[in-house]
Amino acid sequence: MEIRTIPKDYIINMSNEAHGNVESNFLLHGLKIKNDADKPVVLKQINMELYAAETFVKQVTYCDKALTNAVERFAHECTWLGGGFGAQLFLGEEGFWNTEEYSSSVTLMPNQETGLFNEYFVMVYKEMVDLLSVQVLYEMEGKEYKQALSIPLINYENKNNYIFPIEGCVSTCGNYNCLLDHRQHYSMEFAIDMAQYNKEQKLSFKENMQMEDYVIYGKDILAIADGEVIDCYPSIPITTSWVWEERLPYFKIYGLASQFGNYVIIQHANGESSFYGHMIVDSLTVKKGDRVKQGQVIGKVGHTGLSNCPHLHFQLMDKPNILTGRGLPCSFTNIKDVTGDPIERIMDDNIIVHTY
Incomplete structure (x- = not known):
C-alpha cells in the first residue's frame, strides 16, 4: 500500500498558547492511498493519530459508513485535482492523484487509489501537537495489514525580519x-x-x-x-x-x-x-x-x-x-x-x- 501526503516533509502548526494550554491548528492538504499490490485490497480504516512530545493525545478515524462515504465523495467530487491549474493552485503540483484510477468503493483494485483532501485539525492540549501519524488498515486475501506514515509538525519561524506592506x-x-x-x-x-x-x-x-x-x-x-x-x-x-x-x-x-x-x-x-x-x-x-x-x-x-x-x-x-x-x-x-x-x-x- 502506497501512502503519500501533501505536504510531504512537515506540516506547519499555527500553535497558540492560552490559559495554560496550547491550541494546535494545522492542515493536511492531501492524503493519497494507492493499492500498489497485484491483488485487490479492501480498506477497513484510516486513522490519523496526534502526538505531543511522544504522548498520544487524539485519534481521528474514518471507518465503516464514514469511510465508505469519504471514498465515494472523493471519487465524485475531486476529479479536478489530477492536473491543470486547479491541481497546482490547491496542491502545489500536478499528478499527485491519478484521477483515472480513482476507486468509488473501499475495494481498491491493483493501481486504484483514493484519498482525503484538505483535512483540518484543531486540538487543545497542554503541549503543542508535534506529530501526525497516518495509519491505513486494509485486508488482502483475508489477511489484515497496516501501513503507516508519520509527519512532523513544526511551529515555523521566519528566517528574515519583515515589515508590514502597508502603512497606517x-x-x-x-x-x-x-x-x-x-x-x-x-x-x-x-x-x-x-x-x-x-x-x-x-x-x-x-x-x-x-x-x-x-x-x-x-x-x-x-x-x-x-x-x-x-x-x-x-x-x-x-x-x-x-x-x-x-x-x-x-x-x-x-x-x-x-x-x-x-x-x-x-x-x-x-x-x-x-x-x-x-x-x-x-x-x-x-x-x-x-x-x-x-x-x-x-x-x-x-x-x-x-x-x-x-x-x-x-x-x-x-x-x-x-x-x-x-x-x-x-x-x-x-x-x-x-x-x-x-x-x-x-x-x-x-x-x-x-x-x-
Whole structure:
C-alpha cells in the first residue's frame, strides 16, 4: 500500500498558547492511498493519530459508513485535482492523484487509489501537537495489514525580519483561521487580505462606490524586506469574474494575472519569497530583475484580477512561485493591535492592526 501526503516533509502548526494550554491548528492538504499490490485490497480504516512530545493525545478515524462515504465523495467530487491549474493552485503540483484510477468503493483494485483532501485539525492540549501519524488498515486475501506514515509538525519561524506592506491602520481578513478562504490553497495557506476603513469604521460607505472611493485604493505597497523581483505583471486592466468559465478567456490572455491581478513576487534571503497582488494597472515601480530595499514602494493597491473590492493580497512562500511555492506564516516587526500592544503574527481573522 502506497501512502503519500501533501505536504510531504512537515506540516506547519499555527500553535497558540492560552490559559495554560496550547491550541494546535494545522492542515493536511492531501492524503493519497494507492493499492500498489497485484491483488485487490479492501480498506477497513484510516486513522490519523496526534502526538505531543511522544504522548498520544487524539485519534481521528474514518471507518465503516464514514469511510465508505469519504471514498465515494472523493471519487465524485475531486476529479479536478489530477492536473491543470486547479491541481497546482490547491496542491502545489500536478499528478499527485491519478484521477483515472480513482476507486468509488473501499475495494481498491491493483493501481486504484483514493484519498482525503484538505483535512483540518484543531486540538487543545497542554503541549503543542508535534506529530501526525497516518495509519491505513486494509485486508488482502483475508489477511489484515497496516501501513503507516508519520509527519512532523513544526511551529515555523521566519528566517528574515519583515515589515508590514502597508502603512497606517489596516483591516486584515482571510487569514488561516478563515478555513474556506485562502487556506485551502497550497501557496495561500497563510495569505492575508488587507483593506482600510474610513473614519466611520466602514469599508463600504455609500452605494455604487467607485474604486477610488475605497480608502485603500491607490495606497503605496511596500517591500517587506530586501530582495530581488523574480516575477511581476503590470498591465491587466480589469477585474475578472468569479465564474471560472467566464474568467477562462482572460486566463488565456493574461495567465496568472487573471487570478491575482497585477502582482509582484520578491525573493528574499534564506529561501523565503513574498507576493503582492491586485495592484492598479501600470502602477508597478519595479520590474523583473530589480533589487529592492525593505520599505521601498513597489506599486499601489488596486482592484484587478479576481478581487471583490480594492485590497492587497499578501502572502509569504518558500519559493518565488505563486502556484508551487509553499505558503508560510509571516511575522512582522512593526505592527500592534487595537489596544496598542505589539504583535508579530495575525492569528485571528478580521482584526485591525496599526503600523509603527
